[in-house]
Amino acid sequence: MLYAVLLLVLAALGLLVPALTTAQTHWAWLSVGASGAAAAVLALDWWLRRRSGPGAAGTAVVDHQVSGGDRRPGSEGTGDEPAGSPPDQALSEPAEEDVDAADALVVSELTDEVRVLDERPRYHLADCSWLAGRTSLGLPVDEARRLGFTPCAVCRPDGRLADRERTATASEPD
Structure with a gap:
């Protein structure tokens, strides 16, 4: 999504040049529209990230926790969680x-x-x-x-x- 915002901002700047060099106002309005679209995409990205948590909108979240099935034999009670605690409590x-x-x-x-x-x-x-x-x-x-x-x-x-x-x-x- 951030690439789309970058492209929209660059388009807005590109449209601003003819708006300033010619007397035609439609270029300025197109530039304002591209800037508004970039703001809308940023707001959408923010909303998606907030609604879905840290793993949303393409953000990779790596979890280095050891799950119950990945535990080596004989390692009960030697990790971060107290011995005998259920895996969901440990995480x-x-x-x-x-x-x-x-x-x-x-x-x-x-x-x-x-x-x-x-x-x-x-x-x-x-x-x-x-x-x-x-x-x-x-x-x-x-x-x-x-x-x-x-x-x-x-x-x-x-x-x-x-x-x-x-x-x-x-x-x-x-």
């Missing part, structure tokens, strides 16, 4: 925490440690129930945010870290 991702702007601002300046899992989009507090039995890495929260990780809705790290920071700041003597 499910917790929702993203709905963070208010004030909390996000406070957390963006903190260096408290949060936990992340390789190839997973969320960061968690160490006591998060979703992390139980999974191997995680520790990162400062400001670095995790810079790397594109988002907060987990299960353990609500941004809200809890912001509350902890506000409590610590309020209890400090002036």
Whole structure:
């Protein structure tokens, strides 16, 4: 779709040249029409991507997760999921925490440690129930945010870290 937009924009520019060099206004209107068509194609592409998720409109999504059938014998309970958990639970991702702007601002300046899992989009507090039995890495929260990780809705790290920071700041003597 983006190639179609590019072609329409180039056509609009090409039609603009005769509109500027001649006294005929239909060239200008054709240029405006081509620009409008390009905008419509962009809006359609955006709508298709939003409606269908990340795999829509020609975007390839590669999933590197090990499914239940691809598991090697004897590897039960040694992956990212707890032993005995069903495969759909192992692949499910917790929702993203709905963070208010004030909390996000406070957390963006903190260096408290949060936990992340390789190839997973969320960061968690160490006591998060979703992390139980999974191997995680520790990162400062400001670095995790810079790397594109988002907060987990299960353990609500941004809200809890912001509350902890506000409590610590309020209890400090002036």
